[in-house]
Amino acid sequence: MRVLIVGCLGSRLEQAANIVISRGSQVDHVGTVSQAIDRACSEGNHHLVICEVECGIRSLVNGLASQRVHIPVLACGPASAALATGAISDGADDYLPLPPDTDLVASFLQDVAYESHKLISIDPGMSQLLCLVQKVAVSDASVLVCGESGTGKEILSRYIHKKSKRFKGPFVAFNCAALPETLIESELFGHEKGAFSGAATRRIGRFEAANGGTLLLDEISEMDVRMQAKLLRAIQEREIDRLGGNASIPLDVRIIATSNRDLKSEIKNGRFREDLYFRLNVVSLTVPPLRSRRLDIVPLAQHFSKKYCELNGLPSRIISDKANEILTNGIWKGNIRELENAVHRAVLLSRGDVINVEDFNAAGVSSSVNSERSIINTNPWVGNSVDDVEQALILDTLTYTDGNRTHAASILGISIRALRNKLRNYADKGANVPRPSLGLVTQQ
Template sequence: MKGNDPVKLLLLMRDTQSRLMLQDSLEPLGIVVIPCDDEEKFFELSKSGDFDLAIVTHGKSEFHADNMLRKASAFQSMPVIVLATECSIEDAIRIMQAGAEDLVLHPWEEQTLKVAIEGALINFPLRQKKSLQRLRQKQRNIVCKSPKMLKVLEIARSIAPSKASVLIQGESGTGKELLARFIHQESDRRNGPFVAVNCAALPDTLLESELFGHEKGAFTGAVTRKKGKFELADKGTILLDEVTEMAVSLQAKLLRILQEGEIDRLGSTSPVSIDVRVIATTNRDIKQAISEGKFREDLYFRLNVIPLTLPPLRSRTEDIPLLAEHFLKEFSKEYGKVGLIFANNVMEELMSRRWQGNIRELRNIIERGVLLARGREVTLEDLFFDENEVNQSEGISEGSMALNDMFNLQDVEREIIKKALVKTGGNRTHAAKLLGISVRTLRNKLSEYRKMGLVL
């Protein structure tokens, strides 16, 4: 292939709508997605050597990823990411032991997929390096003007070139991973990769192998040596997301890495030296976790060299208009509705809300509004239709329900699903996104209603 060719990704997925959504999400990053829904065709294409990586879906209605990984010898030279529609702990262990480079659980968020793909490409020879650089550069900007956030960014920028460990604390949805990426990108001296690990997403036995790697034969199913995330992040940055969810036994190994600068692969007899900058995040009260014996105090002191705390969105209301406009432009472009504006009363309502889910909640609400907007304006009804419809249809308002005012929860659920389908013109993918559920869950609900003799 020529030097200017993009990264080529082979995708095995049965669900047509999910395939199309994944293609739409990845192709703007310079990734050409070649989809197929047949195992034999997938194996045939994978042996061609034309692809940089593969994605395989795992689940009852998809494929058995662990079996496929063991069958495909071609995968030895191509990283494979597994997207699981449903996955038990036992499934996850088998999939990773079979050689998957990463496992992403449903729902598959765009940012999570970007991180997984970037991590998979780091350890494999690429025909075209610029595509990986392009992928890394497609990160969202940190949009703010509040003094609290500007101060955080000032500190982050000043310490970025160092190797000092950073502990980022803040509520869920405040942008902790985005800040970690900002620190990495501002560090000219640390030109290695950025590797993110969600410590809460994997069982302890699997997390240890993911972090530190293993030697061939270290355990049943370890058919080859595998580098861990720390080795993959050499000369760069590793993000330990939700570090307080890590088992105490693994915390001891992490402490040794911070102290000695070396890791021990599972089954290895000699340590491996690494040069990695560690950034950890948590949304828990870490001092309370220490007092409860769930987090090592000595590890806390090692991680807390540079402490950064992200303020909740409700304490930086001056940023809400900036963020709302930013997300409006982003999703208007994504869904082909360029030129949308907010209705006159929208911004006042957005700024008056508490936003318990912080920036993530605001972003989801704006995406919903863009999807539902019929004309040139995004209205309050587009943004908050679920609250309005439930309150209107059931006659419920805050503080007005008496103890004997009962209503059928299933009826309310069915009515909301019906409204979502009407507002999205029957598009199940958009309706599911609007409702905050998977397309599979929506299909199951509709199937239940049909069995009950109900038609939406």
């Protein structure tokens, strides 16, 4: 991960930079917002911007948006609820009090990455898939990774990159469903200064940022058909044209695409180009759902337990045999992502050295297990609408995190942008949305 730090590298901001570096991320530093915008446009591969509030959060957010650069912005400054609220109102995704708390910084980085790139599996079916991956990885062939949402398609894609001869090059991921159609072209191909109103500087796109490495096109089936034609040309010709540019730029990029849809059905219904499908589908891999690889459930749960104990500064906790049995027999419609969120919540709710069935019950796992193995017989939310239950869960989680949007989004398993949109809707309807508060943040 690459992080851009904006501000004066005094002792407190420098502490934050050192924590980011200690977590394995690369750090770049600039002093002003205008320099930050120029740097983000010229390099195109930053994953997070950490900016002091004194530099001007609104100017940074608006400046990045005007250049069609989409990077999460983490504001930082003195421990002040008023400053935190103001920064988030100005467009920051969250607020980091200074001096920085190590675990809180780790939580922000975790939310941005939403990844633990370690591929964990003992299931025989997955072992066969990984054997095939080993053979595929060494080539430069395009790979199409299919599977349900939450099965770990991106992690498998990163695994392919790490096992390839391009492992020293960049791995750049682009979520095709995250941006509106009008912004995707600039995000992928970049743009020249003056390419559109407000384009004040040249912008390097994801293709150029991935040069010499791998570009992951996540959920490719969400891309508009018209944009698919431009993508096809870039893959076929191995070159791109920046928006507003006059010269083609040659590239050396390996393409990995993922999809949770049946692309053949999408082609039949006119929503996906057949020629692009054949170009991407040189090698096809299908990641099985978690319910088809039950031997992996306990090792994954143990991994997530250790991970979130460390992340939240808690002593290590094991999962009881009975709880493991419940997890193993779960339905897990959300696959590994749902399991990870369930274990994360159980870690936070447990109070001893062992995570018991009751902790998973309180974490809401009962809705995911077979009825004959249900932890409880009734659910207090029965009789309420799904929207009401979701709103209550989100607001309660935000209260639990003391208003920390990033931490709440991580626990809930949704993006910070999705959380902010929901909170805005709740506030418009008159709901009492907790403001960012620094009362539970441990200062060092």
